[in-house]
Amino acid sequence: MARLIFLGRLEDIAGTGEMSVASGPVEHILAALDPALAVQLLGEKVRMALNGRLLTDMGGIVLGEGDELAFLPPVSGG
Template identity: 35%
Template structure:
């Protein structure tokens, strides 16, 4: 299983802080399983994904295996 951690507004939108999906999990699989508005936000340039604590430069390169943790990082606001 792959542990998905929702942070910030993504946790609000998902209605939970985390959940698990079957491994392996790639970008398309993630986008299909999360809430549509989370997937839409992740497709933008301001939201990020980390895999096992490392922020991915290319979200579409996501390749999570059994036991991995994927954190969904919403855009940061403020100034």
């Protein structure tokens, strides 16, 4: 199993801070999620971090056993 981590407003949309998923290609994992959540996770301003390292290329990611993929929404402040 791998884990998806949802931060900020994405946690509100997902209804949870994390979710266990079967290992495999991220495209397949996202396709199995609620479509409204998947659309938000694929937003152009959402960044991803695999095992604590920010990803610059989002294509071809395959989650292995024990991997953690975090979704980081844009941050706003004042």
